[in-house]
Amino acid sequence: MKLIKDKVAKLSFVALLVTMTAAIFYTPTASAHGEKSQAAFMRMRTIHWFDLNWSKEEVAINDTMSISGKFHVFAGWPETVDKPEVSFLNIGIPGPVFIRAGSWIGGQLVPRSVSLELGETYDFKVLLRARRPGEWHVHSMMNVEGGGPIIGPGKWVTITGSMGEFTNPLTTLTGQQIDLETYALDSIYFWHAVWYAIGVAWLLFWVKRPMFIPRHIAISSGKAASLISANDKKVGMAFALGTVIMLGVTMGTTNEKYPVTTPLQAGLMRGIKWIEMPATTVDVKVEDATYRVPGRAMQMTLTITNNGDSPIRLGEFNTASVRFLDADVLEDESGYPDDLLAEEGLTVSDNSPWAPGETRTVSVTASDAAWEVYRLADLIYDPDSRFAGLLFFFDEDGNRQMTMVDAPLIPSFI
């Protein structure tokens, strides 16, 4: 009977261990995202992302996809965020679900931080290689020192396959072919284990004898000297010398094995090329702007002058990555994320073409649930209640012009 009991106890213990191990390693893949809490003024007045393209919506492990487009560094940059003198083109994904295989601004590889100029527009591309299966929200993202992550729009991308299949092959400048995913892992474990074992051995040497109470009694009765024997000192000496010799030998063998090593590479990259945008021939003046809380709509009164030589119409208002379009003028064909696209969200009181030289004051309303969903409406609770965004005008041939608006916003609660 006792035997059975013991067996049951043993099996239960094993079962418990197995369950716990399984529990600890069980990590299913599913995700959401987390950008909505950023102060609305920060999303509206820092980096404006546009013309974005996610090359794929589903990608297999080891395959690549890219996110590319343009960003405009807003000239009316808020005081509370440090200027983007030290910025890093990051990617808003939940950790290394993709590896960043490459990232470019203006055609220049940007593995390091860069200096950006206010008021300029840059094109960018981030190349990603799928590593961990799941459905992930992939955002464009710019980190600004003293400002934090400034997140662009995100789109769901599905990675299929198994993480075990992921490899990261490279050839070093010394001609060695490696898989960075597992490279040097054995030696990392080995050296740590060796040194840990030496530490444990030293501890065991002392722990195997009575420790606290008897030694306290000996010391308090003046017999401290009896606690350390000549043999203890010999062993101590052996450990000390052994450590020094081992350090010397391992340093030497390592240098032999890796004769070519270089220091970590770092440094700010300046002189990043921006895009020469065509000169704007539209002049926009914001007469007033209000946000109507119950209607989830922003209404602006704009005085627009067309200084160009062809008629234009207002097609899009883009703020904080939400795009409000006038369906009569512009239709999105880029596959922009649905939740950030208000296809008929822009209403202009009179959107007949502005003839060359014409000035007209119109009322423009941008309305969509996105104001609430993306918490842009919280702008009215921000300590710097201004809004900003990009306006896109189109002529008959579809040529586009971009202008900025930046003005105070008055909330309306009725």
Place this chain on the structure above:
Amino acid sequence: MAATTESVKADAAEAPLLNQKNLWLGLLLYLVFYSFIRWYEGVYAWSAGLDSFAPEFETYWMNMLYIELVAEVVLASALWGWLWKTRDRKVMSITPREELRRHFHHWVWLCMYGWAIYWGASYFTEQDGTWHQTIVRDTDFTPSHIIEFYLSYPIYIITGVSSFLYAKTRLPTYSEGLHLMYLVSVIGPFMILPNVGLNEWGHTFWFMEELFVAPLHYGFVFFGWAALAVMGVVNTEVMSIAKLIKKDLA
């Protein structure tokens, strides 16, 4: 634990000096509980913990926070209240053997304290560093904070204060006053919890990136040093126990 000298005498004949069951079950309890927590993090941090504005975040994480806060207040009041209410009013008249038994029991508490400190200060604190690499920190109450600050820290505080109360109410050694280092070792790590206030206040300036060595975090460091005061507790205990068994050990 017996509250009167009479019952103590009766117990003393039978009860073992160290109830090993308490020790192993206690250690197992923390291990199983924290394994469950780690499983919960593994599952729900990824599926519901990346966006603090999503409804599922409220379900799986904010509710977790509310439940743990209530449970901790209830547990702390019950445990500390019970330890105080059942205190031994005649602590100076217990037998040496009973005193030794209580020292053992006290060390069961201290082992739990060490174990709880490990989970709180080491496991869940460094874990926070890696979670904040994977998310955009959009709330004070990120999944790792809900576990680290509001679960694992209160648990070691509850354990530490319980240990202190046990010593103060049952052991003659601690009846002469308040043991300074014991206070430091319990209150210091406790102060890590209020220091969360400084941390979160600092993080409201902007969306800080995850730099662990930022000066904003030094409050935690300072209070972490208080863990060293456990050495004072060890020394006092060794002196007391040595007094009890010295002549037999010689």
Place this chain on the structure above:
Amino acid sequence: MSASQSAVRSRAEAVKVSRTFDWMILFTLFFVILGGYHIHYMLTGGDWDFWADWKDRRLWVTVAPIVSITFPAAVQACLWWRYRLPVGATICVLGLLLGEWINRYMNFWGWTYFPVNFCFPSNLMPGAILLDTILLLGGSMTLTAVVGGLAWGLVFYPGNWPIIAPLHVPVEYNGMMFTLADLQGYHYVRTGTPEYIRMVEKGTLRTFGKDVAPVSAFFSGFVSIIIYFLWHFFGKWFAKTDFISDEDL
């Protein structure tokens, strides 16, 4: 307390009691120190310790020993002067490394999937052995501070070099040169840690030739001496057994 009675019934029981307390004290000491040391270390030198692309020749080599000699010095002050146990530094480092390894494996890798070859901890063991053996052989705090503290700083880089050297092999990638460690930092996306946060060598002065690590290690050893003294006294203070009377509170 009745002094006439004995707490134990035989010498054998006394020995057993003493030995049982040894284990319980060691367990508690190990884990409390592990917790305190780990939180201290991760918040004063953690980022260098977390990531391979922070383990440079100058700042890592300087900062890690300076901030990590603290607890070993304090624990040595207690264990040596009160028990003549020269294991204070070793206990600290064994605890710290255990805590770190569990975390890097279970959480950095097991929860957020950073490869272990990118987030392994620094090796502090050689310094700990030297610190403990110097204390044993010299029996002097001053000697341990000066010789041990300096050694602590000096051996840090050699103790880690076999581990990190493979990651300092250069690679050409998209027209730029990286070390493999740099490339890890670039590839394995840390959403919360943009590149500019990284504090690594950017200096231009090469007074001592092309390698700054020995200079950094020497400087680190020098500061470690001072920190050792300071923390040894902290350790003595934390080891006190004083009571304050209830009325004082």
